[in-house]
Amino acid sequence: MNTASIYNMRPAFSHGKVLDIFRILQVAGLKSFVPKEPYSGMSMPEKPKLKFYEKVPQYPSYMRPPKMMKNLRFMRGPELVNNTLIHKQYGIMATGGGRMKWGHFEMVRLTIGRKMDPSRMFTVWRIDAPWQPITKKGQGQRMGGGKGNIDHYVTPVKAGRIIIELAGDCEFDEVKGFLKNIADKLPFKAMAVSHELMEQLKEEEQRLERENTNPYTFKYVVQNNIGGCHQWLSPYDFKWYGKYR
Numbered sequence: 569m570n571t572a573s574i575y576n577m578r579p580a581f582s583h584g585k586v587l588d589i590f591r592i593l594q595v596a597g598l599k600s601f602v603p604k605e606p607y608s609g610m611s612m613p614e615k616p617k618l619k620f621y622e623k624v625p626q627y628p629s630y631m632r633p634p635k636m637m638k639n640l641r642f643m644r645g646p647e648l649v650n651n652t653l654i655h656k657q658y659g660i661m662a663t664g665g666g667r668m669k670w671g672h673f674e675m676v677r678l679t680i681g682r683k684m685d686p687s688r689m690f691t692v693w694r695i696d697a698p699w700q701p702i703t704k705k706g707q708g709q710r711m712g713g714g715k716g717n718i719d720h721y722v723t724p725v726k727a728g729r730i731i732i733e734l735a736g737d738c739e740f741d742e743v744k745g746f747l748k749n750i751a752d753k754l755p756f757k758a759m760a761v762s763h764e765l766m767e768q769l770k771e772e773e774q775r776l777e778r779e780n781t782n783p784y785t786f787k788y789v790v791q792n793n794i795g796g797c798h799q800w801l802s803p804y805d806f807k808w809y810g811k812y813r
Contacts (some may be wrong), residue, residue, distance in 0.1 A: 604739065607688075607736070607737035610655060610735065612688075612690055612736070613690050613692075616684075616686040616689065616690035616691070616736075617677075617680070617681050617684075617686060617690075617691065618676070618677040618680055618681070618691050618692070618693060618732065619693060620677065621670070621673050621677075621693075621697035621698065622697060622698075623670040623698065623720075623721070624698075624721060625697065625698070625699050625721060633701065633718060634701070635701055635703055635715055635718060636700060636701050639700070639724075642700065642724035642726075643665035643666055643667060643724040643725055643726055644665055644726070644804065644812060645665070645726055645727070645804070645807075645808060645812050646726060646727055646728050646808070646811075646812060647662075647725075647726040647727060647728040647729040650694055650695075650729055650730055651728040651729065651730065652730070652766075653730060653733055653761075653763050653766065654692075654733060655733060655735035656735075656763040657733070657734065657735040657736075657762065657763060658733070658734045658735065658738075658740055658743055658744075658747065658760070658761070658762045658763075659694070659730050659731070659732055659733040659734060659747075659760075659761060660730070660731040660732050660747055660750060660751050660754075660758055660759070660760055660761070661728065661729070661730055661731070661758060661759055661761045661766070662725050662726070662727055662728065662729045662730075662731060662754075662756055662757070662758045663727055663728075663756075663757040663758060663759055664727050664756045664757035664758075665724075665725060665726050665727055665756060665812070666724075666725055666754070666755050666756025666757075667700075667702075667722040667723065667724050667725065667755065667756075668695070668698070668722060668723045668725060668731075668754070668755065669698065669720060669721075669722055669755070670698050670720070670721065672753075672754060672755060673697070673698070673723075675750070675753060676731070676732060676750055676754075679746060679749070679750050680732070680734070680746075680750070683743075683746040684734065684743065684746075685738075688736050688737040688738065689734060689735070689736035689737070689738050689743070690734070690735060690736055691732055691733065691734045691735075692732065692733050693731075693732060694729070694730040694731060694732060694733055695723055695725065695729065695731055696723055697723065698720075698721035698722055698723050699721060699723060700721060700722050700723065700724055701718045701720075701721055702718070702719055702720055702721065702722055703715055703716040703717060703718055703719060704716050704717070704719035705717075725756060727812055731754070731758065734747065740762045740764075740765075743760075744760050747760035748760045785809075786809045786810045787809040790805060790806060790809055790810075
């Protein structure tokens with residue numbers, strides 16, 4: 569409730585000087601809320617909760633599960649495709665690269681299922697089920713002997729990738745709390761975002777680049793080999809100029 573202040577000024581004399589004594593009275597009032605925007609433009613799906621993902625991908629019976637190299641390029645650099653919100657509402661965005669195990673998928677699915685209201689909200693995955701095999705050798709084995717057996721499967725994620733998307737008849741302040749808790753538990757840096765917040769971040773990045781008065785940017789230093797930096801720079805620094813490491 570609002571607090572209205574009523575000031576009653578009474579003259580008082582102290583050492584020959586007139587002082588203003590203010591008396592503040594607390595009174596109750598009504599608070600005016602901005603009406604919520606009407607929910608329209610999309611329909612609720614038949615199953616509003618997240619789909620269960622298998623721990624191991626299914627292969628045909630005649631096919632042997634293939635092994636794979638690390639391929640760090642799968643989680644290095646910016647995401648160029650799945651980096652926007654389809655429903656223009658809320659979600660979780662990765663701000664760094666990493667790998668999601670099956671346990672992280674279950675953590676996200678169960679937390680969302682407990683916290684959200686399925687009668688007026690729905691969520692969708694924006695990443696695939698675990699598909700990249702990670703091999704590991706047993707404890708105490710000697711070096712050599714070929715590549716180890718498949719230990720588990722992961723899903724590589726790049727910076728800027730949307731992990732999940734939440735939409736429906738709700739506001740960002742209502743879902744921001746549990747989305748942030750989920751983002752903090754992921755094995756890479758992530759944050760809860762809304763469509764408006766993503767637009768503000770993009771505009772702020774463009775503003776900083778536009779109003780930068782220092783000509784010696786990382787890109788300028790790399791392109792001109794200042795200080796002989798070509799001797800120790802990574803090949804990815806020539807590609808993204810220090811943004812994604």
